[in-house]
Amino acid sequence: MIPSLLVPYYEHPAERPEAWAALVAAAPRLYGVVLNPDSGPGRAADPAFAEVAGRLRAAGVRVLGYADADYGRRPHAEVVADLLRHRDWYGADGAFLDQVPTGPEAVGHFRRIGISARAAGARTLVFNHGTQPHPSYAPLADLLVTFEGPWDSYRELDLPPGDRYCHLVYAAPADARLTSPVQCAVPGAGAHPWGTLPHALKGAG
Numbered sequence: 001m002i003p004s005l006l007v008p009y010y011e012h013p014a015e016r017p018e019a020w021a022a023l024v025a026a027a028p029r030l031y032g033v034v035l036n037p038d039s040g041p042g043r044a045a046d047p048a049f050a051e052v053a054g055r056l057r058a059a060g061v062r063v064l065g066y067a068d069a070d071y072g073r074r075p076h077a078e079v080v081a082d083l084l085r086h087r088d089w090y091g092a093d094g095a096f097l098d099q100v101p102t103g104p105e106a107v108g109h110f111r112r113i114g115i116s117a118r119a120a121g122a123r124t125l126v127f128n129h130g131t132q133p134h135p136s137y138a139p140l141a142d143l144l145v146t147f148e149g150p151w152d153s154y155r156e157l158d159l160p161p162g163d164r165y166c167h168l169v170y171a172a173p174a175d176a177r178l179t180s181p182v183q184c185a186v187p188g189a190g191a192h193p194w195g196t197l198p199h200a201l202k203g204a205g
Contacts, residue, residue: 141164
């Protein structure tokens with residue numbers, strides 16, 4: 001089975017129009033695209049992101065609004081406010097919660113966030129734990145990111161399989177093989193690896 005791509009692409013559409021066009025063109029291969037104008041929706045709507053989000057939706061791609069959960073330290077209301085802005089400004093039909101903790105003590109907090117996100121129209125909910133979380137998170141989201149990190153670390157691990165697991169790997173070679181059904185392997189490294197498109201879209205931007 002060809003894996004689906006969940007693409008966190010954190011570049012402005014006005015600066016990288018060809019790369020965003022490549023994402024739209026790759027629509028059948030995509031699980032979704034994470035929209036992240038400014039570590040979240042930003043302070044005001046950005047017309048360039050609104051336009052490209054509309055093109056992605058028209059092509060049948062899930063648009064997931066990025067919100068930082070700060071490992072459970074960020075209040076429920078702030079996280080939900082970000083998701084509402086993504087919905088209202090960019091038409092996001094899903095949510096990508098970053099920095100979700102792994103321990104069971106925060107499950108109640110994220111259950112409440114999930115309920116609010118669904119009520120706000122999020123048809124797809126992704127939790128980015130970055131590593132394997134407690135099993136009690138599994139019923140709360142459609143997809144769990146159980147690895148985010150560099151290829152050198154990923155290739156040393158024997159990660160448990162899961163139909164709803166996603167692996168996000170950076171500093172990856174072109175021949176990197178990931179084991180999750182939803183995934184993304186990019187060449188980018190350093191502090192901003194998600195400014196490059198996945199190897200699977202080689203030559204796209």
